[in-house]
Structures are given as structure tokens and as C-alpha cells.
Amino acid sequence: MPSPIFISETMAYDHKKIEKKWQDYWVENKVFRAVDNFDLPKYYVLDMFPYPSGAGLHVGHPLGYIATDIIARYKRHKGFNVLHPMGWDAFGLPAEQYAIKTGTHPSVTTKNNIDNFRRQIKMLGFSYDWDREINTTDAKYVKWTQWIFLQLYKKGLAYESEVPVNWCPELKAVLANEEVVDGKSEIGGHPVFRLPMRQWMLRITDYAKSLLEGLDDLDWPDSIKELQRNWIGRSEGANVHFELPSINEKLTVFTTRPDTLFGATYMVMAPEHPLVNRLVSAEQKIAVKQYVEDASKKSDLDRTELNKEKSGVYLGAKAINPVNGKEIPIWISDYVIMSYGTGAIMAVPGQDQRDWDFAKEFDLPIIRTVEPPEDFEGEAYFGEGPAINSDFLNGLNIADAKSKIISWLEKKGLGEKATQFKLRDWLFSRQRYWGEPIPVIHNNGATTPLDESELPLELPEVEKYEPAGTGESPLSNITEWVEVKDETGNILGLRETNTMPQWAGSCWYYLRYIDPGNSDKSWDGAKEKYWMPVDLYVGGAEHAVLHLLYARFWHHVLYDLGHVSTKEPFQKLFNQGMILGQDGSKMSKSRGNVVNPDETVDTFGADSMRLYEMFMGPLDKAKPWSTTGLQGCSRFVNKLWNIMVTDSGNISVKITNDPPTKETARMLHSMIKRVSVNLDNLQFNTCVSEFMIFTNHIQTLITINNDVLKSFIILINPFMPHMAEELWQLSGQENELTFQKWPTFDELLIKADTMKLAVQINGKRRSEIEVDINTVEKEIFETAKSADKISNHLKNKIILKEIYVKGRLVNIVVK
């Protein structure tokens, strides 16, 4: 960004010198250290810690950090003991891919990137307690990540399974469901295929109910709660058992519409269903085998892209519909998926569009069991209506029919009420080097967890970081690490060579900040009880169903095991929006619209950048960067400086002990009120406007009262701490600014002596009157009626009603 710097005639605020001065001061005096003083009210304000990439920060990254820093500083002024930490989510694929290319150990890359990120973050003057900095790749941290894994393992929540996984040949790794988007990898957009592989899984499905119900009491954006609810995907319905006469077994299906059972005219099983081979008839054997093979070759992308046309094959077997004893044919089709419900459905084409499409394709019978309205022209009907063709359910609405059929099924032992979740177990292993080793030893098909005393299990040095390509991690090549031997050299077992996914470290880092140096325990119980939960958590919405769901899962487990005192980790969540490039599109290297914070801070200073990012608009909205907008904020910063400070660097002679005018006092108290309320609501942009309005006012003053100035400095300190500290010092204050009490406002002082009231005729503004604040209503109406332009509007009209909205307006309703 070529920004020519011109020397102005007024003394410019020397941001470089002053920012360095106070940043050094804060570090040397450990001003922002959080002390474990349990008597003080606490406030835990947390940022989603970054993955330190090689590219460094662009101006969008620190947006949330600026907001949390403002809140942290605000809460300190409000008397809270504030915990505000920062750390690094440092395991991950980019460092490993760089290692494959260059041979540089990922720990070296990671260290360099962290150093750069730390430098960039520090230049913005954030009030982090750097004594609590953590790094997920640090052996002292990995130890406790592995320790938590062992707790999950011991509780039976970690298991190995040969499951069809999302295999990405390009990344040479398997991915979690949450990491696959539209059949492609979330990172890089490479195709993903379904392959069976041995994998570690975490039983997050055991916590589906708990995770769903826990959302209710959280102060989170509705959109994120809704996203998680959808992802967990609770469905209420029934399991229904269908008799399979040919093999004398039962086939259970899950349905949300048991009321439509009389309309079930055929059944469909997933091609992978275990009963397929036993049910298939001799005549259909070849066709079925072919279909099953074709289905297994399809990638996720194929399956979604082909979702328009239904395919399938008749199994040559029948099932008995339990409500009427009718024989119905069983088909297989890939529109039924094995991993949801029981992998088989009862098809009710009359009430389900997918079943309708399939029935039309293969000429299967359709029976409506809910009467559609007369003008209904669609195909399957899923609206409300009376039951038809359904024997004892006829005439009932859907809800009544459901409960009646469920109790009928339960009484006869043919089915029962059931709840299903979409959520699947969490695929927890990765075929990568740069992750936490899973602390487990294999021996003859059995697995043994490491003893806690053997933790941390550290990564061995390797020569090649390239994965084997067969789905095995680079660790599998390190024989001396993999083979666990006793003193005499006998092999006792083989180490697990898969590592944990990047999410592992971020699942509990907020707990480690509470007690980062503890080498005996993951964290101290008393400290955890004091600091938790996180009072405010700010980060990007892209983590809605990944990090935020996984972390909640671990936390729920830790709660059940008695390791944490709160059921939920993050009480209030806020998502910062994206900062777009000047052109309105997403900032990216390829578009060439990336704004670098190093240059911005160098040219305009940290305070200007902080102020501008807050001024741009609401924190949660996406908004484009504007260099002229930034210049506007920089202009404001300099203007404020020049009002307060002389060219020779002393506090202005305007600052005196003369009492403020009524107007100045009114504006100060109004500002205190609005800034306080807006900060409580995380509305930072309007706080900045308030500062501008007040500054525009004091610019016109001949003298500025010293106490007014003091209050103003405290108000701006969260936003522009460097200048605030300097002004605080220049104005002769000696106490630590950080802990000054937040000013309070006096409602009486905010009121002016007179008020301006709009005068409306039939709700339209026609005039304005100014009256004394104590004027009684009757007098106000009289004044209003005689006001400029109003008498004209009242000519030849009948006044029906007179409305006075206190302090705002008068409305005269006429006819």
C-alpha cells in the first residue's frame, strides 16, 4: 500500500515512540498478569487461538482480538480480575507439507511462524497475560492432551473400528465428516472417497442428547446453536419391525412417520446392509451383486451429484407389513444410507417425495394415507390432513395418528417409540506425522493404553515425512519407535502409528490457560472452579460444528468424570465477521487484495488501526476494508492529540480546574452512558462515534476541566491504550491507568434544560418546538398548535386526538 507520509504543520502524534514506550512498560511491570485471587470477581475473556501459518496475519485476523482486548480492559476498569490469554494451535497439515517439500522439521517451521505471529499480535498492544502462553505442540501440553485421551479411552469412548472413511488420496489422509464439504476436502477441495480402514473413533454419539440439550442455556448466536442442532439432527419417530418370512428374521426400520404405515408399499435397504446377501433370491443374485459393487465405487461426490435419478434393484424377497399382514417387496438402493437409522426404510411413496420418485421409476404401488387438500397438485403429500386408507387411524390428524399407532405397535410388540440422531461418531485418527501420538500399544489384536506415568509419548525423529500412501502414517516406518521391547529385546507390542487430528489440542486449551505451568495435573481443581466457565469467547463462525462441538463434547465428558465444575465451557460466544478486501471480495493472496497489518501499524499506528477496525461496523458483520476510512480514524487520533498536547509535548494549557459547562457535563455523561451500554452489548462501532462527537465538542472549548479529561481518558483506554497511557501520564496522573475505576454517569446531568419536540399532524412531521424541560402536557399542546406551519394544517379540521410522547414528539390527529 503506497501511502506517502506528509509532514503536517501541527505536531503529529509519534505513534512509533509512544507505542513502544507503553508496550515495554506493560511487559516490564506485568500489568496484565492474571492472579489467582479467588476473592475477586473474575472475568475470563478468550480468543480462538490461531494456527500460526507461514503467511502471517492480515488485517482481518486481529479483528476479534481487538474486540476481546477492549472488553478485557473495560472489565479491568470495572473491577474484575481478568483472565485474557493467548496461545498457538500449532499441530497441522501445512507445516507437515512444508516438511515433505523441504525436509525442515515441522517444529522448526512452527517455531518461526509462532515468533512472527507473536510479534504481529504484540505490536497491536493487546493486554494478554503472556505468562500463560501455551503451544499445543509443546511436550508439556501434549502430555495432557494424551492424558485426556486416556480418560476417554477408559470410559469406553475411544474405540477402533474398520469403518468406511473419507479417504482423500491427494492429502493422503482420512478426514472427519465435518471436514468434508460437498464430497471434497475442506482443505484444498480435493476429491474424497469412501474406503474401509482401521480407525480410532470417539463415541460422540453417546453425548448427542447432552450436547443438544446443553445448547439451550448458552448465550450464543442463534445461527450457531441452530447449526449445531441441525448437525446433531435429532428426529423423533418409531422403530417398526417387519417380518422376513424367507429367512425367519425381522427387519427393523426407523421412521418419523409411523402414522403412514398403511401406505408402506415396499421396503428399501442400503446396498451395504448385512442382510442383503441372505435375502437375495437366486434369480436376482447377479443383478444385486452388480449393484452393490457399483455403489461401493461411488465417491461421495457421485452420490450427491446423482441425487436426481433413483436407481435400485429388487432383492427377490418380501417382508410383511405388521399393520395389515400384506406382503411387500424389498429393494436395495443407494438412496438409503447404511449409517443412518437401521440402514433400511419402509417406503411410503404417498407421503415421501424420494419414495414417490423411486416408486414411479420402478412402477411400485402408491397409497395415500393422508388426505391432501382438494387443490393439491403435487406428488407426495407431506402436509397436514386427516388419515385415510388406514383402518383404525382414519380421520385422525398426523400427531394423533402417530401416538395411536405407536401405542398399538408397542402393545403388540411390533415396534416402539424411538429417537435418532444424524450425528456420527468422530473419526479421530490421522495418517500424519505432525500430531499428538495416540498413547496406545497393540499386541495380538488387543490394545493397551499407556500408563499415565509414561506420558507424554513424544514424536520420534523421522527422515521422511511423506506418508506411505497406503493410509499409514510416516511413523509406521520408524521401527525402533513402533516396536516396544522389554529389557531383553522381546517385542511386547507395537505402538499406534496414527496421530490425533488437529482438533485435539484445541478441545481443551481454554482449561490449560487456567493453570499452564502445572506439571502434576492437567489443571488445579480450585483454579478451574474459580475461572470457569469462559465468560466471553470470540472467534470465527467457521468453527460452528467443528471445534465448538468437539470441545463441548470433551468438556461434557470431563464434567461427567468430575474433572471440571461446569457442564458447558463457553457461556457466551460471539462470531466476528470477515474483513473483506477494498474490492469487497474475500482477502486472498491470489486476488492481491490483502492488507498487511505490519505496514498499517507502521504508517498509522496500532491505536488508529484498532479504532478503525472497531469503527468499520458491527463486529459480527462482513465489511470491506477502506484505506480512506482508516485515514479518517488516524485523523481523529491526531486531532485528539493536538487538542490535548502542545507542540513541545506538554499537556495543553487548556486543561484547567475550571468547572465544565453544563453542556460539556451533559455530553460527558451522555457519552459515559452510551459507551458503557454499547460495550456491554459488544457494539464497538458506536462507541467510537461517541468519542468523535465528544472530541468535536471539546475542540471548541477554551478550557477543559481536568476531571472531565480523566474520565475521557479512561473511556478511550480500552480502544486506544497507548495514547490513553501517554495522556494519563502527561496530565500528571500517577496511579496505574489500567485499574482506574470506570466513570459513572448521572442521569440528571444528561438532561438538558430545554427539549426539542417534533410536531406531527397525523403522524407526519410538520414542525418543531423547543420548550422548557418541565413544561406540562397541556401547555405543550398549546405551544404545538400555535407552532410555525401547524396552524395552517389545523384550518377547517377537527382535532380527534392529541398524543404526547414524553421528551420526543407531539402528534395531533385531525380529520
Place this chain on the structure above:
RNA sequence: GCCGCGGUGGUGGAAUUGGUAGACACGCUGGUUUUAGGAACCAGUAUCGCAAGAUGUGAAGGUUCGAGUCCUUUCCGCGGCACCA
């Protein structure tokens, strides 16, 4: 298709939650100052109109004394999910 969020000047956005729409800033126009450019300061800036005045928060209806705000229908944009039975 389903779920969630949004649509206000030339631009980013305000609006005490039903009460004077456009705060604050950017940009633009004119002025002061300056050798000039820049900076700083002053004034103006929703639209139409010389004016009086009229119109105006994606569109159309409705509730109300009064609607950017509430209700209905509809269009557009963004995010998420997607054969989940």
C-alpha cells in the same frame, strides 16, 4: 428443497427497540490558509423541485395516532445442511 441471517444516501454504517430516518465517518462541492501539492480549519451534501412543498429504509399489502422496526405475501443477497427415512 430445508434451516438461519440480512436488504437504509455515492460508500461504511446510526436510529434510545413502535416515536423527528440518515448519528459518526468516508467521498464529493464551495470557502479560508498555503509558492504549489498535501495537511488543517469553516460551510454544504437522501431524492425531486428555483421555491413552497412532496417523496423516501428491496417490492406489494396490512395492523397503528404513528412502522426501517410488528404481521402477511413476494423478490434479491449471504451462510449452513442436503436422498438423514
